[in-house]
Amino acid sequence: MAFERVGVVGLGTMGAGIAEVFARAGLRVIGVEADAEALARGRGHLERSTARAVDKGRLTRERQAEILGRVTLTTSRADLRDADLVIEAIPEVLRYKVSLFEELDRICKPETVLATNTSSLSITAIAAATGRPGRVVGMHFFNPAPVMKLVEVVGTVVTAPGVLQEISELAGRLGKTAVAVGDRAGFVVNRLLLPYLNHAAVLADQGVAGRDGIDAAMRLGVGLPMGPFALLDLIGLDTAYEVMGVLFDETRDRRHAPAPLLRELVTAGLLGRKSGRGFYDGEPREEQGPR
């Protein structure tokens, strides 16, 4: 199938980033949000992200206008009826996703591929809610979506192999590398990354080192672009916490049980960059000495 028109449902940080990725690759994008206010926030994400590239001299104003011109924003899911692919990036709550996929199944033409950007929920459970489980896949992008080069392409026992192949090829067209993974909580990246991030919070809680010391250690000693606390702030502490919860439920492995410090910050509403404060107050500054 030639994917030309793509729907993106949910225009938060991930959804807006994904919409930008498709528009940059020349596809037409229909971005859907629940109401006018959320739609305006989604438009803001897209405008800021592309404006930043213009400021850095990475994008001309003409090309920015072209990219934004390929994105149509709407609050009506019915506008997705002719999309070749719809990708969902709404909050990580299985019953929301199941109900959305039931609706998309009714709205979209039979050949539309329905994809979810879920980080950890069961693609099989989402696929089973539709009358086209063979055309339902996971297409898991990483934050920030316009920058990170990986897409985990998740198939279930009932996904048509041809669909997985087409979605992997599409990821290549977007400038990403596709890695095929099975439908297990957290797939590959989150299954390995989240216990590490969680353990950083445990170490800080135990006083082994402070936030800045741990971040500096992992940046300078391992060559990671960000330390674990800066990365948690980027991902969103609530998102990390939810994913850990799903991993723990599925595996009962204590490494996935969210650290009390993480739970405390989430409960206090300190969610990271999205709320203006998480482990850091604003963006981390590298010159900060170890705390």
Ligand code: 3HC
């Ligand atoms: N949107 C668009 N572009 C962005 C961006 C954003 N939010 N943030 C950075 N960029 C672009 C910049 O414009 C710049 O592009 P250029 O080279 O063309 O000018 C490039 O990325 C590098 O940005 P900066 O120079 O500002 O900053 P850094 O060099 O410090 O890189 C980073 C920023 C790319 C975020 C880097 O620190 C990094 O790779 N961090 C790790 C991110 C990571 O691990 N993500 C995965 C999280 S796990 C996940 O998402 C799974 C989920 O399910 C939980």
